[in-house]
Amino acid sequence: MLVVPPSVEPDTVVAAAEYCLIDGAPLTDQVQIESVVTVVDADTILADTSTMEALDQRGRAAAGQDGRGVAETVIRQMEGADTILVHAVGVDRYRIAEATALSERLAPWARVLVAGPDAPGPTARLPLHGRLRGRIRYSPDVPEAVARGLAGFEVGECAHQPDCGVVSTLFHARRPFHPARLHAALPSLSGSALRVRGHSWISTQPDLVIGWDGAGGSLTLGTLDRWLAAVPDEQWPKAGPQRQVAATLEWDPYFGDRSTRLAFIGFELDTVQLHEQLQSCLLSDDELADGQERWSRLPDPFGDSFTAHEDPPVVDTRA
Template identity: 45%
Template sequence: MSTNPITPVLSAPVDHRPAVTVLSGFSPGAVQAAARALLIADEDLLAVRHDIGAIRDGVVHRTVESATAVLEQVAVELRHGCVSCTLREDVLPTLVRLARTRPGTDLLLVLPPTLEPEAVAAACAHCLVDGAPVTAAVRFDSYVTVVDADRFLGDLASTDDLRHRDLHAAEDDHRAVATVVAHQVEFCDTVILWNRPATDRRETHRLGALVSRLAPWAVQVLVGPSPTLDCTALAAGVRRTGRHDPERPGMLGRALEGRQIAVHAPDAGDGVGSVLFRTRRPFHPVRLHGALEKLAEHALRGRGQLWIASRPDEVIAFESAGGSASLGSLGHWLAALPVDRWTETSDQRRLAADLDWDPYYGDRQTALAFIGLHLDHTWITGLLDACLLTYDELADGFDAWRELPDPFTGQL
């Protein structure tokens, strides 16, 4: 009689690094209230805050506190007054120092209103503290954004720049309020919908729908409309969730890795809609240039990647918010690179390209999303279709496309 040996089950190693929850949001009052609630729910939790109101003078003020005490409150002078210096010279070193001196204590990193969470993730990926990666000392558990029901739509629709509200971090900081607000929501994995007892329930529902179009990958946690707040329940919804994916690309690089950039839901009955537009055909540069401003004015938010016939080698990033549009470079299409350079890109991007490779265009394709209120799906798709190369223009081939007049020269 034979017996089967019992195969031991190996458990995953225990991660003893302190968990960091990154809390962002454009409404300081709502963010601070959420932070306070999380501290009350866990007396061992420490919150790290940086006031960058004087950053243009090269000074930031750091505070470290628990629910019951202020442990640190110091002014930090920077070599250069900029956000990246603040992250590199003080924010990340403070997290590492606290992790070493208070092992087992989780941390709550409360960002200033204009600091975008993606900047924190980028700094963590490239900066060393005492010669070691930041993630050797701490684990970034979740990126959480607080959305204030009373302010969010107004800020997302605003045409203000940060300098109009004296919130710019530097003289060359020309970011739009709407862009910062959109970036905070899009990069997060958890959204706290912060309501007040007087907030209209229909507006709360519409807010949730809008947030779900902006970040369909994020978990929503609703606060309100009760006059009392269950701090323990809030903490359970946002802390130690493990939702952050450190391999996730930034918003504008998602389509290149085959990831979702939006859901196609032109109107779900609440006035909130999102339109997803994909095509293999390239855009005519002149016709597209004339359409982008109209699209930016029609939608609260636009984002994605373009391929333009006059620039057949370049992946063009597109985003719009606050009524204006901007373009940037995402590098080269794989089809335009020698095969031996493909390893310079991520495994996920190469896999996505392989699964959707076109014999003629390669991985070249446009993927755009437009999000807003009462979107005209037919008008948006019709306008974009009219900007594509015609069949006669397609027949001219790549060499002829490169010679097309390009009004984007100097903008990329």
């Protein structure tokens, strides 16, 4: 068993294992990751996923140049887990239920267990051995949470009915966003949820997949990849088999594999208003009827923020 420091994300450990060489071979040839478990405190998880504090403000920075926030780090640890263990000590049952609901919405692909002296129910007191979920999150075919939609995996779940106040909603669209309207809406979109993740496209930059990565009151947009519709057929194998299958199954004669798939998770979200706002940012029927040549030349406040080979996201909106 490997226990990593609180500020280290599972993705970092897995990537390091894949690139760390021993006698010329990657460490993963000798060490198999069977399961990733993230433990969260039922008493603090809500505060930790909603704070705008940085890790260094809590003395938790992994390195001198670590500019990550507490919320984004905690959420990514949860998203990177096969099992989330909610530790219940010194809290009432509602707070435990709230922490469990939040965990289930943030990482619906993970198994959520409750343990600790205050955990309710007889099953919560059973030994954890045998109840941990095996390695699923780090299957070679499953991408990181923000990019799951590109490979045909859902980026979240649709749960509009509040569970202890926690709501999760999905927004799907084929038509592109209008760059100016989307840019103007980003400040309010960034503050409407604890977590925003997924991908989209905008009319003026139709070749690029734009990733959405929001937590702790900030929303960051950056280039994930190129749409397969924008690359030659002979380059498709580089995208991997899962993404090729997903693109083929959902291929549109006009848009190709371009689409928007976003998940918003938060407390008491007004999902109707949120969907209406996102819908208003898409190209209208009249704008689509003008044709791609015209809507690709709409005024674009993003400018050259997105590039085909970009590594870190560059458009950061903080509420």
